[in-house]
Amino acid sequence: MKERDHPATLVDVARAAGVSPSTVSRIMNGTARVADAKRQAVLAAIERMHFAPNQMARSLKKGCTMTVGIVVQDISSPFFDETLRGVDDALLGTGYTSVVVSGHWNADEEADRIRLLLARKVDGIILLTGRMSDDTVLQFARERPIVATGRQLRSPGAVGFKVDNEHGAFIATRHLIDAGHRRIAFITGPAASSDANERLAGYRRALRSAGIDADHELIVEGDFHEHSGQRAIEHLLAHGIAFSAVFAANDLSAYGARLALYRHGVRVPEDVSLVGFDDLPGSMYTAPPLTTVRQPLYDLGRAATKALLSLLGRARPDDVVPPVELVVRETTRCVN
Incomplete structure (x- = not known):
């Protein structure tokens, strides 16, 4: 034959x-x-x-492709690695595969990536944080179901999940205040980020609750990346601004801050206490291990995926996102 x-x-x-x-x-x-x-x-x-x-042809004939589009902001960031791990685990055994694209923290680029995913006929979209307005997200949700993190949404085609950033920053700052610190520097995130602004608000509220006036010199602009944390410490030291503790708006900024302090011979925590936000996997392995606010990144990914599958009629949204919590390690200490 x-x-x-x-x-x-x-x-x-x-x-x-x-x-x-x-x-x-x-x-x-x-x-x-x-x-x-x-x-x-x-x-x-x-x-x-x-x-x-031809699975794709069969799926298209049925009106679905068994594909989920995921928009992240930075595919190199360990922040998104943890969330994507939760997404992947939640998709196991469902028959769905994922397509991951990056929005690079740009609202226009995020919208372009969503249009690309829609053109590829994905069944639904998971938007991991981002800069797009809620109205824009809801417009896209008219075409395909969307689940977004970092925002609160509730409509027939869209669901949002948001952690309490303000509370997380409050408990982190209170931890430093309760340890005796009064000169607490804060390294912000990007001004356009709602998460960053909420963490700044939590920092300010904690100071007010302790009767401490916020000093604008102690609030240094950052952008959620390591170099901005390093640059912030360089700024504080170069201008002779006194501080006994640093609260960085995320762990990556805290890593950069730790490096700058080390290079200037400032010991952590003996001379300066340091706190981050996120609890990335590497934060328990810094030297010393970083005190930080734990975001339930993995659980957030699972919950977002289950919510999308629910919108698609494939599952029940039975995952609950745990609250943020302070994880005290070895970068903070009490002062006299």
């Missing part, structure tokens, strides 16, 4: 089994009422010819 020079098609299987292509299709879909001998002939032909149906 001549070896085939192309993959077997539905028509090839039908011809080999002596049935119509529609019969093969209905047998594969489990909807055909045929004699057992005919069914066995089709199944034998499928196995003999190594027939693999």
